[in-house]
Amino acid sequence: MDAIKTVITSFVPMSDEEYNSMLPIIERREVPKDTDLLQQGEICRHIYFIESGFFRMFYVDYRGNEINCRFAKPNDFLVDFASFITQRTAQYYCRAMEDSKVIALEYEKVESLYDSSPNWSKFGRLIAESAYLIIIEREEMLHFQTPEERYKTILKKEPYLFQMVSQNQLSSYIGIKPESLSRLRKRMIGK
Numbered sequence: 001m002d003a004i005k006t007v008i009t010s011f012v013p014m015s016d017e018e019y020n021s022m023l024p025i026i027e028r029r030e031v032p033k034d035t036d037l038l039q040q041g042e043i044c045r046h047i048y049f050i051e052s053g054f055f056r057m058f059y060v061d062y063r064g065n066e067i068n069c070r071f072a073k074p075n076d077f078l079v080d081f082a083s084f085i086t087q088r089t090a091q092y093y094c095r096a097m098e099d100s101k102v103i104a105l106e107y108e109k110v111e112s113l114y115d116s117s118p119n120w121s122k123f124g125r126l127i128a129e130s131a132y133l134i135i136i137e138r139e140e141m142l143h144f145q146t147p148e149e150r151y152k153t154i155l156k157k158e159p160y161l162f163q164m165v166s167q168n169q170l171s172s173y174i175g176i177k178p179e180s181l182s183r184l185r186k187r188m189i190g191k
Contacts, residue, residue: 003051005019011126014120021117022105022120025109025112027105030100031099038093040091040092043087044081044107045084048077050072050075053096053098054097055078059093070138071158072094078102081135
């Protein structure tokens with residue numbers, strides 16, 4: 001429980017009383033490997049805080065390909081934010097890549113928490129801004145960087161992915177075909 005407190009208070013300092021107001025609304029869950037917390041077409045009713053494990057967030061394109069758009073590790077929040085804030089159907093899947101443990105925070109209870117104090121309201125705004133920046137950074141990476149630049153960006157910002165995910169999943173995340181990733185890796189090693 002200390003990990004979530006550390007993450008939350010890194011956004012907004014809170015008194016123990018304010019922080020403790022969240023404790024009655026949390027739900028701990030164990031999530032077996034290959035289990036979906038969310039599927040495309042469902043409504044995202046929870047924000048998840050990852051205590052242990054590893055997740056990928058992906059969508060299925062019109063050709064039936066799984067396109068990875070985010071990976072989440074311990075101490076990350078995981079949510080399809082557009083679905084969560086609008087309570088409309090999700091476009092994404094959130095799938096455990098290994099046995100995991102999460103803290104689930106339900107939409108209605110989170111909204112009440114945000115209304116309970118200015119600090120919780122500020123946290124809600126800051127976490128939304130953080131989610132927005134993650135989305136924009138990825139979009140800009142895909143639009144404005146070459147595949148080699150994307151590879152270097154991932155290597156610098158998320159080096160753990162090179163050990164945690166398959167070449168197919170990594171190539172999907174970078175936005176290239178697996179065979180292109182193999183050629184790119186060989187070129188990078190040769191430099």
